[in-house]
Amino acid sequence: MSVRYASCRALAPLAHAPRAGTVVVAQLGQTLDGRIATVSGESRYISxxxxxxxxxxxxxxxxxxxxxxxxxxxDDPQLTVRFAEGANPVRVILDPNGRSPATARLLNDGAAPVLAVIGDGAEPPRGAEALRLSTDATGRFRPGLVVAALERRGLRRILIEGGAATLGMFLEAGAIDLLHLLVAPMILGSGKPGISLPPVDRLDHALRPQTDVHVFDDGDVLFTCDLRRRLEAAE
Ligand SMILES: NC(=O)c1ccc[n+]([C@@H]2O[C@H](COP(=O)([O-])OP(=O)(O)OC[C@H]3O[C@@H](n4cnc5c(N)ncnc54)[C@H](OP(=O)(O)O)[C@@H]3O)[C@@H](O)[C@H]2O)c1
Incomplete structure (x- = not known):
């Protein structure tokens, strides 16, 4: 299956998102054994x-x-578009305590606007515009409120790029519409786990999104999961 075909199909829900609607897509690049980084935090490049x-x-x-x-x-990521054509998105850091490193590349490269979502009393890092939100009793922003705050700025197609803690919070809150899980033919055997959610007792409480599979020519497999549509469990 060609890359172009796989990617076009997988991106169609974003391209055809209703003009007034909001769509939240998450991505994670993981190994066959579900790791997104080594124990020391190195993730470049699992995919x-x-x-x-x-x-x-x-x-x-x-x-x-x-x-x-x-x-x-x-990772000190740039979060820009370099290996494809298109404009850079607005870059958003969830940083309730204002602890982003001042030397972070995305805060200094001027490649696209940066929003720092910070809690009450925290200072935004230089190079980012502050988007102040209240945190809950555990010091977390409610994912739905983050999405609503971005919507108010006209940012309606939203990519949650990681890491695992962030993705877990959004998934648990039901704030993700589509998940693009990229599985690389690699086994680490240890390292940072990918998706982590509170335990469920029964298999029929598991998330079972409708899923398409695309195989890239160099071996990675893309699972595009539509979390808005649930597959019924087998009898
Ligand atoms: N393979 C991949 O696709 C991929 C993608 C991205 C990252 N990674 C890897 O993932 C690792 C980093 O992931 P991580 O799970 O440690 O961290 P993370 O999800 O990048 O960041 C977690 C921190 O962000 C803040 N945060 C996130 N969501 C929040 C919310 N709803 N409300 C308030 N604060 C929120 C909190 O900051 P405070 O701690 O200040 O409260 C939280 O501890 C790295 O090793 C990186 O290489 C892999």
């Missing part, structure tokens, strides 16, 4: 070249790309 290009096409398809401050600290 192969074509999966990476897919991620960049995803970025080019959205208005805003969101990461947790843990990813900014660990």
């Amino acid at each position: 192969g070249r074509e999966a990476l290009a897919h991620l960049h096409r995803l970025r080019a398809s959205v208005d805003a790309v969101v990461v947790g401050v843990g990813t900014v600290t660990a």
Whole structure:
């Protein structure tokens, strides 16, 4: 299956998002054993070249790309579109305590606007516009409120790019419409786990999104999961 075909089909829900609606897509690049980084936090690059290009096409398809401050600290990502054509999205850091490193590349490269979602009393990092939101009793922003705050700025196609903690919070809150899970033919055997959610006792309480599968020519497999549509469990 060609990369172009796989990517076009997978990106169609973003391209055809209703003009007035909002769509939240999450991505995660993981190994066969469900790891997104080594124990030391290295994640570049678990995904192969074509999966990476897919991620960049995803970025080019959205208005805003969101990461947790843990990813900014660990990876120092640029979150720009480089391996595809298209404009850079607004870059959003979830940083309740204002601990983004001042030297972070995305805060200094001027490649696209940066929004820092910060809690009451926290200082935004230089190079970012502050988007102040209240946190709950556990120090977290409610994902639905983050999405609503971005919507108010006209940012309606939103990519949650990681890391695991951020993705878990959004998934648990039911704030993700589509999940693009990129699985690389690699086994780490240890390292940072990908999706982590509170335990369920019964299999029929598991998320069972409708899922399409695309195989990239260099071996990675893309699962596009529509979390708005549930598959019925087998009898
Ligand atoms: N393979 C991949 O696709 C991929 C993608 C991205 C990242 N990664 C890897 O993932 C690792 C980083 O992930 P991580 O799970 O440690 O961190 P993370 O999700 O990037 O960041 C977590 C932190 O962000 C803040 N945050 C996130 N959501 C929030 C919310 N709803 N409300 C308030 N604060 C929120 C919190 O900051 P405070 O701690 O200040 O409260 C939280 O501890 C790195 O090793 C990176 O390489 C892999």
